[in-house]
Amino acid sequence: DVQMTQSPSSLSASVGDRVTITCRASQNIDYHLNWYHQRPGKAPNLLIYAASTLQSGVPSRFSGSGSGTDFTLTINSLQPEDFGTYYCQQSYTSSITFGQGTKLEIK
């Protein structure tokens, strides 16, 4: 299995801040990397696919970058509704795997 490791595991930030979450794959996954946001008690929501393509309807303050093994999700100008947990997911292999999640708290 391809292991996905996110950092940090949790963070606290203020409205208006810029936040960066990283995701590292245990092997090359090219750009087959997707990002999701999940609020408590809700299903995940796709934010970014193919490492850097913004899903339709997702605010432009979200952006993704990276390829190979190292990836980044950036949230510019953090909004109150951005709290929750963020997950990366690789789809390079048919046995897909998720990261362990990054819990974002709004100060």
Next chain:
Amino acid sequence: QITLKESGPTLVKPTQTLTLTCTFSGFSLTTSGVAVAWIRQPPGEALEWLAFIYWNDDKRYRPSLKSRLSITKDTSKNQVVLTMTNMDPVDTATYYCAHTVYKFWSMDVWGQGTTVTVSS
């Protein structure tokens, strides 16, 4: 508009078999490049992919659970069924189904999830 909804028992006993149904609309599982995924999330834990079923009836399973999982589709009913045998309390989780497409297999639309508790 694509929608998916999971249904099934909320409580199963250890050793029993779990059967979950995903009923969807807004797409066809006969369309090339389309698939449905099952993902679960134990309480307070991360997402865990379980299985895919593709438009061509190809199937993929989580390696560690492969012997316990089975996924099938009924295209006439727009349903996907996941069965998991020999349920254990560690299988207690919210189970989601999701729509996904070639080539990046991102889950772009999710069901609301159904919570399954395994307890005697």
